[in-house]
Structure formats: C-alpha cells, structure tokens
Amino acid sequence: MKSLQEEPNLAVEIAGVKFKNPIVTASGTFGFGKEYSVFVNLSQLGGIVLKSLTLQPCPGNPPPRIFETSSGLLNSIGLENPGVDNFIKFYLPGLKEIQTNIIASIAGGAAEEYAAVAGRLGESELVSALELNISCPNVKHGGMQFGVSPSASAEVVKSVKSITNKPVIVKLSPNVTSIVEIARSVAAAGADALSMINTLAGMAIDVYRRRPVLGNIKGGLSGPAIKPVAVGAVWDVYREVDLPIIGMGGITCARDALEFIMAGARAVAAGTVNFINPEATINILEGITLFLKENGIKDINDLVGAAHNPI
Amino acid sequence: MIHNPKARIVSQKMIFPGCCLLTISSPDISRTAKPGQFIQVRILPLLDSTLRRPFSIHRVDREEGELSLLYRVVGRGTALLSMEKENNFLDIIGPLGNGFTIPEGKKKLAIAAGGIGIAPLFFLLQELAQSRNKDFSIYTLLGARTSEELILADEITSLTDSFSGGVKVATDDGTVGHSGPVTELLEEVLANRLAEMVYFCGPRDFLRVSAAMLEKYGAAGQLSIEERMACGIGACYSCVCRTNRKKGEQPVYKRVCLDGPVFYSNEVAF
Numbered sequence: 320m321k322s323l324q325e326e327p328n329l330a331v332e333i334a335g336v337k338f339k340n341p342i343v344t345a346s347g348t349f350g351f352g353k354e355y356s357v358f359v360n361l362s363q364l365g366g367i368v369l370k371s372l373t374l375q376p377c378p379g380n381p382p383p384r385i386f387e388t389s390s391g392l393l394n395s396i397g398l399e400n401p402g403v404d405n406f407i408k409f410y411l412p413g414l415k416e417i418q419t420n421i422i423a424s425i426a427g428g429a430a431e432e433y434a435a436v437a438g439r440l441g442e443s444e445l446v447s448a449l450e451l452n453i454s455c456p457n458v459k460h461g462g463m464q465f466g467v468s469p470s471a472s473a474e475v476v477k478s479v480k481s482i483t484n485k486p487v488i489v490k491l492s493p494n495v496t497s498i499v500e501i502a503r504s505v506a507a508a509g510a511d512a513l514s515m516i517n518t519l520a521g522m523a524i525d526v527y528r529r530r531p532v533l534g535n536i537k538g539g540l541s542g543p544a545i546k547p548v549a550v551g552a553v554w555d556v557y558r559e560v561d562l563p564i565i566g567m568g569g570i571t572c573a574r575d576a577l578e579f580i581m582a583g584a585r586a587v588a589a590g591t592v593n594f595i596n597p598e599a600t601i602n603i604l605e606g607i608t609l610f611l612k613e614n615g616i617k618d619i620n621d622l623v624g625a626a627h628n629p630i
Numbered sequence: 631m632i633h634n635p636k637a638r639i640v641s642q643k644m645i646f647p648g649c650c651l652l653t654i655s656s657p658d659i660s661r662t663a664k665p666g667q668f669i670q671v672r673i674l675p676l677l678d679s680t681l682r683r684p685f686s687i688h689r690v691d692r693e694e695g696e697l698s699l700l701y702r703v704v705g706r707g708t709a710l711l712s713m714e715k716e717n718n719f720l721d722i723i724g725p726l727g728n729g730f731t732i733p734e735g736k737k738k739l740a741i742a743a744g745g746i747g748i749a750p751l752f753f754l755l756q757e758l759a760q761s762r763n764k765d766f767s768i769y770t771l772l773g774a775r776t777s778e779e780l781i782l783a784d785e786i787t788s789l790t791d792s793f794s795g796g797v798k799v800a801t802d803d804g805t806v807g808h809s810g811p812v813t814e815l816l817e818e819v820l821a822n823r824l825a826e827m828v829y830f831c832g833p834r835d836f837l838r839v840s841a842a843m844l845e846k847y848g849a850a851g852q853l854s855i856e857e858r859m860a861c862g863i864g865a866c867y868s869c870v871c872r873t874n875r876k877k878g879e880q881p882v883y884k885r886v887c888l889d890g891p892v893f894y895s896n897e898v899a900f
Contacts, residue, residue: 382858385866591860
C-alpha cells in the first residue's frame, strides 16, 4: 500500500538550473523580488522572475495603466524600471538572502541593448538565468517587433548568447501567426528554454468619455481569460520544439498549474493571481504536492506532457 | 501589513442610495492603522479573477478592534461588496500606504472634502480630536451634490467643538449651506488666512482646483488620491500618478499604493 506520507519529488531542471519545485513567479507581477516577502517565504519558491529591466531607467506609461475585464486584467505599465545599473546597485544585493533561483527579465529596443543588459546581469552569481522579454506589447519602439518576427527574435537570442554563459529563457508572445515558428527560430539560435505565454494584445474603451481607457491606448491581457490560449500554445510548442517550457497565463490554482504541466510545461508561473491572493504561489505549490500524493505520483517530472500520451 | 483572510463584517448600512458604511472586525489592522492609510478588500473570493479593491480607512474603534469603510457604489466591485451582509467574512490586507502627517508648527488646519472624499479625512479628525491638543484650529469644509448626500456634518461638529474653527457645508444645488462648490468655501478660508495646512480628498477636478488654490494662497496641503490598483504593495507599478509638472520633461511617476495614497499637494501633476 502506498503511503500518503511519502514526499513526492517536486524538483525540476531547466537549462541546467535546478528548481526545488516548479513554481515560479511571472515577470512584472512580482516586482524586483522582495515585495511579497511579507506574505510568502520566498525561499519556498522554485524561482522568482523579476520585472523586466532595460539599459536606461524607464519611466513607464501614463496612467491609467490597468483595467479589469471579464476574468482578466488589461495592463500597460510600459516597463517602468530603475534601469539595470540601479537594479544591480540597490535591489540585487538584497536578494542574496533568498534561497531560490533569481531569474532576471530583460527588455530592450535593440538586440545590442538586450546584450548590454545581459552582460551586466551575467556578472552576478545571484542571477540564475536570464529571461528575454521579446514580447511585451506595451512599448512603442520596443519588445513587440522582435517577438513577432522569427529572424529578429533569433537575432536577440544570438546577441545575448554571445555575451553571457547564463541560461537564456525566451518569453514568447501569443500575438503571432505561429508561435511554433518563433519557438523553432529561437531554439535554433541557442535559446535554452521558453517562457510562454506573454499577454494578449487588447484594449478597452470608456464609452462615457469616448476614449480608450488605458493611457497608452492598448495593453496586454492576462488572467484566467487567457488560460486556454496559453495551455493550447504550450501544447503545440511541446510537440514541435525540444526545449523546456515554463508555462503561464491565467494560473490561479494547482489544477490550472497541472494543466500546463500536462500540456508540456516543466515549470509554471503565477502572475496576475498574486494581486488577488498574495499567497497564491504557496497555495499552488501545496495543491500540487497534495495532488501528487493523492494520486500516488512520485515525481512531478512524470506529469510533464502527460496529456500527450493519455493512459 | 496584515493579511486577514477572515475578517468578520460587523455591520453594513446604506447611508443614502449608493453610499454604504461597512464595519469590519480586524483588531490587528484597526490598532495599527493611521489616518490616510487604506486596506485592500477581496471581492467575492469565488470570482478568482476579480482584483482586490482599495478603500481608505474611514474610522477605527480601537477598543472594539473594528474599522469602517465609507464608499460609493461605482462599479462591479463596489456593487458586489454592497451586497455583503453582517457576519459574512471578508479577506482584507492592511494597513497599506502612508498616512497624513501634521508638519511641525502648523496649527491652523483645514479639512476639505468633496463628497465621499470625507472618508479618509474623518479618521484624521478622529485622531485630532483624541489628541485633545487645543492649540489646533480646525475648519472642516464639506461639499455634497445635495442635502441628502451631505453626511457626517453633525458628528464632525461635536467631534471638533473643543477646537476653534468650525464646520461649513456647501451643496451644488443649494439645498443646505453655501450654494456652490466646496472649493469656494476653501478659497474663503485661505483668503482670510484661517488655514496654513489643508487636508483634502474628493473627485479629481476638486483636487486639481483645490491644489491650485493652495498654491495661489501659499498654503501647504496633503491630498489623498485614487487610482486603479492591482497588488497594493508596490510590486506591479499599476497605480501611478505623475509627480513632476513641467511639460516636455521625462515624466516621474510614483506609486499611489506605496508612495501614497497621501501626497503633498504640490507633488502631484494634474
């Protein structure tokens, strides 16, 4: 008889980096690492993906920056961040005490800018891996142009890979004709892993004022509304591209996270849900652990892509 | 900051149509809260995609361990919250943000509220009254659209009757008090040099006009502002307001949840 007391293995490995469990945070929703420490023992997480950093400080977009939609959240923050040098000076040292993987997210307006930021972050042993935000839809001359083009995406990956030995995770946009094509292209360029998906482009209109709600007019949709789109994208890429996937998009509970894992994600990120339930990451971790125990599954890795080969 | 996932609703009353007073039992938050701070309330936990809503703390009863919110029903979140009944439980986080401060040496104070803007200012009056510092003079200026929506005037009058100053009211339709916007009362107080420090809260236009008036008369002031908010703890950078005024300059934004919701009036760019 199987013992319910037996602790299942939750550890996963992505691009040579060991994660104590598959729960990470989605970039942009968890600040620069420590904001949630009042609610969550951060060392219990598999990893923390930081808010995107640019070479120069970035003021962000004019407000309003968010709008709640049916089961979703439309945002257009505009990559507000202190710039990579200020981050390294004022934020990074404080992350030393957290016993988890710190994944820095990079955004930029040109391939060289990504490389410059990656070079700076690559010097720190506190940074476990780099995530390239080539798909943020909120910066006019920035991210999006890379994320929608297979060749431009590959160019960014190559320039970053040429400057650092850190594992490179590429965050893919769903706002493309074929996400598989982009995934293939960045894989060929040397990407070590994929994060997917970023937000879906959208907008909302204030009918009383006859104008767009968001200060930046258009934004990116996150939250449960986009989960089926995200699960479908993970499913497709898992079948076609041989890179580990960090799955995200509307995860609110363990069951949502397990959907992504069974579609092919080796790790999962909680994003928008943190705003609603600040302990969501830990609740999802506990829920997954319970699911494994209740179903007699000894290793989370046994569930990765499991839905492709149903029992 | 405390996350209280099971705070009991002590009472919920309709003050006038579309305006509610909600009292919640939360000893930890009510004992540490300062005037101007706010809490984040989770709206119907079953709707797991609905963001928390920020509400400034309207008043506290530290002995009973209770705090109250005074709010208008303006959208989906407040509509759902207004249906919550006594003895239901709410998931709340607080106290959040920074509060009002009284600069050293400022004794002549004014409080100006546009409509529901009285919500956080009442808590400040409560604290001032408890301080029993008779050196203060306090003018409280209350604006409303009509007499039915004018609230708390009597309670504030008795709360502040030991101070010099007084309570003045204005309604848009003239059904009670001064006929016209409350900013006209503010201008009168400022022109007569009756206030050197003004605390104000209300609709955006009221804030803009009041801030300009303070600048005109050289008075200092603090205001509490609202913005669409997500995390409430400074992580998401959603709820910003611009703090530099010159056009053409690269904007400088501050987070309402963490750097505010109380700002000095000359900090905010309208």
